[in-house]
Amino acid sequence: MLKETLKWRANYKPEEIRWDEIAHEAETGKIYRSNYIDKCGRTVLVMRPSCQNSKSTKGQIRYLVYCMENAILNLSPDQEQMVWLIDFQGFNLSHISLKVVKPFLEPKTQNKVKFVYSDDLNTVKIMEDLFVMDQLESAFGGKDSSGFNINKYAERMREDDKRMPSFWATETPPSVAPQPALTSGCTSGFS
Numbered sequence: 001m002l003k004e005t006l007k008w009r010a011n012y013k014p015e016e017i018r019w020d021e022i023a024h025e026a027e028t029g030k031i032y033r034s035n036y037i038d039k040c041g042r043t044v045l046v047m048r049p050s051c052q053n054s055k056s057t058k059g060q061i062r063y064l065v066y067c068m069e070n071a072i073l074n075l076s077p078d079q080e081q082m083v084w085l086i087d088f089q090g091f092n093l094s095h096i097s098l099k100v101v102k103p104f105l106e107p108k109t110q111n112k113v114k115f116v117y118s119d120d121l122n123t124v125k126i127m128e129d130l131f132v133m134d135q136l137e138s139a140f141g142g143k144d145s146s147g148f149n150i151n152k153y154a155e156r157m158r159e160d161d162k163r164m165p166s167f168w169a170t171e172t173p174p175s176v177a178p179q180p181a182l183t184s185g186c187t188s189g190f191s
Helices: 002-012 019-026 057-073 098-104 121-130 150-169
Strands: 031-037 043-047 082-086
Touching: 019 057, 019 150, 031 057, 031 150, 043 057, 057 150
Parallel strands: 043 082
Antiparallel strands: 031 043
């Protein structure tokens, strides 16, 4: 698998994708890197399928690759995982369940997928264990109601674009901006 990945990277050149090339795909906030991390220090990607704004499969894939590369760029040096929060609100497949998704996931990944619902106290606890609720978006049960702002996001992405060449050009990636201190240990159970 490593050989295929390296071949794909050599051909696709994901490290060369820049914000101005894919910005139109981001306008609605269908996928973006949040401005917070989880309690384990992992970068958080937010996906909102109902905010789909284009029909270009090629453009959508390029934007997804850009977001994943950006998430990797912003991982702390001791972190190898990221978190995906997917908001199915308003999506016509909002009743999707793990039974539908499970056959497409590797067994190790299957155990990490959790569906949470705002009216289920057990799943609310999952979010409280993983996130600082004051930072987490209200759509996911948190207290931050500021929402997605394309202009602020564009500024962050343009700054990250400046760091991307040096990240992939060195054997040891440069350290990312300091993350806030974590007040509790990682208790997610998703490792």
